[in-house]
Amino acid sequence: MNVEGKVCEKPSKTWFGNCKDTEKCDNRCMEWEGAKHGACHQRESKYMCFCYFDCDPSKNPGPPKSPPGGGEGSGGAPPPGGGEGGVPPPGGGGQPHA
DSSP, X not given: OOOOOXXXXXXXXXXXXXXXXXXXXXXXXXXXXXXXXXXXXXXXTEEEXXXXXXXXXXXXXXXXXXXXXXXXXXXXXXXXXXXXXSOOOGGGSSOOOO
């Protein structure tokens, strides 16, 4: 029989707002924060995302990479639209001079 180490609960550092989707919370905790697991729980009348880590710090690998920008369920901001601050159009782009 395998006995795993004790698991510690910590509020997510990357989840903002009410936690209504445990699957998204779980994925966020594992992928962005290096946790073993994540889940939505109600604490003090708020639904929050909690991440679960090994209590032994030597077993925690830490977060994998920097998380993409944005809040709950967001994939980050899209790139700016075409033509904003980019390269000028070929040929000068203006009216021909007479």
